[in-house]
Amino acid sequence: MDSETSASPLLEVVDLYTHFDTPRGVAHAVDGVSFRLERGRTLGIVGESGSGKSVLSRTIIDILAKDGSVLNQGEVRFEGRDLMALPEKDMREIRGREIAMVFQDPMSSLNPVKKIGKQITEVLVKRLGMPGAEAKRRAVELIESVGIPDAAQQLDRFPMHLSGGMRQRVAIAIALAGEPKLLIADEPTTALDVTIQAQILDLLRHQQVERNMAVILISHDLGIVAQYTDDVAVMYAGQIVESCSTEELIRRPRMPYTEALMNSAPNLADPPHTRLDAIPGLPPNLLRVPGGCRFAERCPYAAEKCSAEMPALTHDDDPSHIYACWYPLEIKEAVSA
Amino acid sequence: MAYLRLKTLHLIPVFFLVTFASFMMLDLLPGDTVDAILSDADTGEIGSVEAREALRKELNLDKPLIVRYALWLGNMVQGDLGRSYVTTQPVTEALVQRIPVSLELMIMSQILAIAMAIPIGIYSGYHGGSTVDRGISAFAFGVLSVPVFVAGTVYIWIFAIELGWLPSSGHTDFSEDPWGNIKGFILPALTLATIEFPILMRVLRVDVISTLQEDYIALAKSKGMTTWYILFHHALRPSSFTFVTLLGLQIGQLITGTVVIETLFSIPGVGKLLIDSVDTRDEIMVQGVITFIAIVYVVVNLLVDLLYAVLDPRVARRA
Numbered sequence: 001m002d003s004e005t006s007a008s009p010l011l012e013v014v015d016l017y018t019h020f021d022t023p024r025g026v027a028h029a030v031d032g033v034s035f036r037l038e039r040g041r042t043l044g045i046v047g048e049s050g051s052g053k054s055v056l057s058r059t060i061i062d063i064l065a066k067d068g069s070v071l072n073q074g075e076v077r078f079e080g081r082d083l084m085a086l087p088e089k090d091m092r093e094i095r096g097r098e099i100a101m102v103f104q105d106p107m108s109s110l111n112p113v114k115k116i117g118k119q120i121t122e123v124l125v126k127r128l129g130m131p132g133a134e135a136k137r138r139a140v141e142l143i144e145s146v147g148i149p150d151a152a153q154q155l156d157r158f159p160m161h162l163s164g165g166m167r168q169r170v171a172i173a174i175a176l177a178g179e180p181k182l183l184i185a186d187e188p189t190t191a192l193d194v195t196i197q198a199q200i201l202d203l204l205r206h207q208q209v210e211r212n213m214a215v216i217l218i219s220h221d222l223g224i225v226a227q228y229t230d231d232v233a234v235m236y237a238g239q240i241v242e243s244c245s246t247e248e249l250i251r252r253p254r255m256p257y258t259e260a261l262m263n264s265a266p267n268l269a270d271p272p273h274t275r276l277d278a279i280p281g282l283p284p285n286l287l288r289v290p291g292g293c294r295f296a297e298r299c300p301y302a303a304e305k306c307s308a309e310m311p312a313l314t315h316d317d318d319p320s321h322i323y324a325c326w327y328p329l330e331i332k333e334a335v336s337a
Numbered sequence: 338m339a340y341l342r343l344k345t346l347h348l349i350p351v352f353f354l355v356t357f358a359s360f361m362m363l364d365l366l367p368g369d370t371v372d373a374i375l376s377d378a379d380t381g382e383i384g385s386v387e388a389r390e391a392l393r394k395e396l397n398l399d400k401p402l403i404v405r406y407a408l409w410l411g412n413m414v415q416g417d418l419g420r421s422y423v424t425t426q427p428v429t430e431a432l433v434q435r436i437p438v439s440l441e442l443m444i445m446s447q448i449l450a451i452a453m454a455i456p457i458g459i460y461s462g463y464h465g466g467s468t469v470d471r472g473i474s475a476f477a478f479g480v481l482s483v484p485v486f487v488a489g490t491v492y493i494w495i496f497a498i499e500l501g502w503l504p505s506s507g508h509t510d511f512s513e514d515p516w517g518n519i520k521g522f523i524l525p526a527l528t529l530a531t532i533e534f535p536i537l538m539r540v541l542r543v544d545v546i547s548t549l550q551e552d553y554i555a556l557a558k559s560k561g562m563t564t565w566y567i568l569f570h571h572a573l574r575p576s577s578f579t580f581v582t583l584l585g586l587q588i589g590q591l592i593t594g595t596v597v598i599e600t601l602f603s604i605p606g607v608g609k610l611l612i613d614s615v616d617t618r619d620e621i622m623v624q625g626v627i628t629f630i631a632i633v634y635v636v637v638n639l640l641v642d643l644l645y646a647v648l649d650p651r652v653a654r655r656a
Contacts, residue, residue, distance in 0.1 A: 063558040067466065096561035109552040113574045113649050122570075123560050158650045174560065 008080045010214050011037040011060070011182060016074035018052075018059045025287040026071075029055040031238035033074075037231075039181070042208065042215040044229030044246065046222050046261065050283050052238040053218045054104075057184045060216075061099050062091050078182070096127050100175035102204075104187040106167035110159040116143075116170055117155025123177040142173040146203060165196035169203065176207060183208070184216045189224065201228050222258075223265045226250050234258050237284050237294035240313070244321035254321070254328035257295045293326065301327050344642045348635045355631035356413075356624075360406050363620050370398060373618035374422050396422065396621075409624065418625040423617045428625035431610060436629070438508065439595055439606035445522050446529035446591065447584070453530060454537035454580070459568050461538065462545025462576070470542075477535035485594050489528040489601045496524055506603040525602045529594045533587055540583055544576035551575070574648055581648065585641035592630050 018030035029052045037043045045053050055064070062083060064070045076083040083094060103109035111119060117139055124135035136155065143151035146169040159167055168188060175183055185204060189197035205228060208215050219225050225232055226246055233243040234255065242255040253259050263277040281298040284290055290297065296306035303326070311324045371393050375384040393399050397408060412419065418428035461470045480488075497505035503524050509517040548554065549572060557571045596608035603609075607626055614622035645652045 058555070061559050063555050067464075092561045092563065094561070095559055099559075101556070101559040103552050103556055105552060109556045111553040111557070111571055111575070112651060114571070122562070126566070127561050160651050171556070174556070178560070 008077070009036040010039045010079060011216075012075075012077040013060065014075040014077065016056070016059065016076060017072065018055050018064070019071040021069045021071060022287070027286040028238045028289050029286055030059060031289070033235075033238075033240050035233050035240060035243060037182070037214050037216065039214055040208070040212045041231065042205075042217055042229040044225035044232040045216060045218045045235055046220065046225045046232060047235035048220055048261075048279070048283050050286070051235040052286075053220075053235055054186050056235070057101065057186050057216065057218055061095055061101055061184060063095070063101075096123055096178040096180070098180055099182045099184065100178055100180035102168070102171050102175050102183065102185045102188045105191040106159075106164055106171050107191065109171055110167055112159055114158075115155065116157055116159065116162075119170070120174050120177055123174060127178050139173075139177075142177055143170070145176070145207070146170070146173045147199075148173075164192050165200065168192060168196075168200050172200075172203060172207070176211070179211065180213065182214045182216070184218070186218045187220065188217070190220070197224070204228070221265065222261045234261070237289055238286060239294065239324070241295065241325070242321075242323040243313075244318070248318070248321055252321075252330065254316075254323040254330065255295075255325045256299045256301050256327075256329060258323075259329060260298075293324070303327065341643065344639055348639055351635055352631060355634075356410070356628055357406060359624060359627040359631075360409070361402065363623060364402050366618075366620075368618070370396070370422065370618055370620055413628065418628065419621040421614075421619050421622050423614075423619045423622075428622055431622065432607065432625060432629055435605060435607045435610050438604060439599070439608060441511075441518075442522055442525055442529070442595055442598070442604065442606060443588075443591055445526035446533070446594075449526055449530035450534040450537060451584075453534040454541060455573070457534075458538040458541030458580075459545055459573065462542040462549065463564070463568060465542070465546045474539070474542075477538055480531060481535040483532065485528060485532050485597050486601055488531050489525070489598060492524050492528055492531075493602075506601075508604050521602075521604070525598045525604060528598055528601075529591060532594065533591065536587070537580060537583060540579040541576060544579055545572055548572045548576040577648060578645065581641055581644050585638040588634055588637045592633070 013036070014034050016030055016033045017028075020027040020029055031052070033052075033056060035043065045056065047053050058064050059072060060076050060083070066088075072084060074084065078094065078098065083091060086094070110116075117136065120139040120142055121130075121132070121135040124130040124138055125132060128135075130138065139155060140151045143154050148154055148166055148169050154162075154170075159170070162170065168191075172188075183204075188204065189200050192200060201224065204215065204217075207213065217225065217229055226249075229246045231244065232246045232249045233240045234249075234257065235241070236257050242249070242253070242258050249258065250262075253262065257279075260277070260279045264279055266276060279298060284294050284297065290307065292305075292307040292309055293299070293302070293311055296302040299306065305326050309326075311326045313322045313324045315322045316328075371389050375389060375392065397405055400408075409419065416429065418432070420427050421431065457473060461473045464470045493505045496503045504521055505524070508521050511518040545568075554567060554571060557567045562571070592608070595606060596612055598604070599606040599608040600612055607629065611623065611626040613619075614626065
């Protein structure tokens with residue numbers, strides 16, 4: 001890459017592999033992923049369920065099981081330090097303070113038997129070393145800042161007393177408590193009502209701008225990613241298959257999978273009862289990934305070469321737009337015209 | 338508190354069922370109570386017909402079962418459980434003497450069992466599937482198959498006979514010699530705890546394993562909390578439901594255990610009283626002890642139900 005000369009980015013993932021050693025074989029959940037994220041920017045990672053997005057995020061923050069079933073390789077460079085090489089004790093210092101996470105389902109990501117106040121203050125007390133009374137005051141501020149009314153009263157309530165949207169706001173408040181430089185939001189609105197989704201995403205964006213925080217927004221919904229991110233990486237079967245600025249991706253997708261994702265998202269401009277183009281077939285079994293392009297089986301443009309040989313990430317005249325495809329979209333159109 | 342009232346109401350039928358069933362079963366025992374009381378151990382004489390009939394009348398044994406139960410129940414609610422057929426000591430008085438002894442034994446054994454089960458269960462669950470975990474499981478199953486009197490005998494042999502650290506039997510009053518009192522209870526309590534903790538440990542282990550899969554554990558990790566803190570502050574409480582339920586249910590087993598243990602270690606507790614009363618066919622005493630045991634069982638399980646609400650605020654809300 002020709003960006004070697006620029007100051008080190010906030011996060012740089014280099015050739016990252018996360019494999020699970022299961023009784024049925026090795027699952028290639030993350031298979032050679034590289035990307036970089038600058039301070040204060042938002043990166044969207046988009047792909048179907050099972051494409052390895054969540055495993056990728058959990059690998060970055062290193063919270064996968066430590067029982068030997070997880071095989072990691074590659075680098076996760078955060079402010080120049082390789083997190084993969086850090087001992088657990090130092091990695092714990094990173095979690096919560098430098099990198100925080102918001103999970104998909106706020107119904108299950110908050111501890112049901114702990115008061116909301118305690119779930120926020122334990123970060124402040126344990127990680128920032130704040131005295132109890134000050135932590136409580138700060139927790140009230142945090143609850144206010146994520147738009148929950150009657151903040152002071154919320155401290156003694158349990159998650160069960162709150163709606164899904166409110167719980168996700170609490171989860172965001174917990175993530176913000178350690179004032180992280182990077183927030184990983186793993187499908188933060190997937191479990192919520194559509195009407196709440198925009199509120200939560202707006203809140204995330206607002207907090208990001210205010211705190212100059214970088215965000216990785218993981219979603220299966222290209223529509224959300226298009227609206228809320230600066231750059232996008234499209235993941236398929238454990239690999240990044242296309243990556244560029246969000247604007248560019250929407251305008252000029254090169255990888256047929258990206259196109260398929262776009263077509264499968266509902267569009268408000270469509271007349272009612274327009275058929276949704278769901279992507280046919282299923283993502284490949286991560287225990288037995290095909291040898292060639294992993295999307296070939298489901299790709300309408302696939303040729304013989306596609307299932308024989310895996311395409312490497314490449315680019316045309318714009319080096320920031322990379323894709324992995326033997327027959328990228330526009331070139332094909334040029335040929336057929 | 339509606340939850341508490343509802344739970345207490347559930348216990349009333351349980352209480353009637355237990356006392357009536359035990360009344361019936363005692364009635365079904367072969368032999369005549371009057372014979373047992375009047376017969377002379379040396380000569381085998383069973384007394385005159387008049388004396389027998391007089392005694393039968395006095396003890397209301399001539400009345401039908403249901404009437405006797407009603408009479409007993411009427412006295413019981415006034416705190417009168419009758420007088421021993423054998424020693425004429427009031428049953429309540431005998432119980433009041435024995436209860437503290439058994440209670441101390443039970444509480445000590447429960448504390449020991451919990452103190453063993455929680456750390457080992459959590460450790461085993463956290464390292465689920467590891468060699469150590471499998472070793473602990475194998476050991477637990479081994480211990481589980483040891484009968485309580487064998488465990489007790491082995492402990493007596495090791496700690497009382499070989500090492501001579503602790504007394505093998507007997508009981509000292511707490512007021513006389515507090516340390517002697519506690520020393521006397523260590524081996525019996527340890528014996529009871531030994532047979533009880535493997536199951537407790539196993540259920541906690543399974544629940545810890547499933548709790549550790551929860552998203553809120555991943556969130557706690559992502560906050561940078563230490564493993565120790567996550568296990569004890571985030572995982573233990575949500576994992577302890579089966580554990581606590583079992584703790585309540587095992588009270589029944591524990592009482593059976595105390596009967597054996599109190600006999601083995603010559604401890605004058607309720608269990609010993611029960612065995613002795615059965616031996617002498619002191620039915621009214623047996624009935625009193627069973628009533629006490631039923632009350633303990635019922636109250637402990639009420640406490641367990643209440644504990645659910647403390648452990649998980651969602652329980653109280655649902656009820």
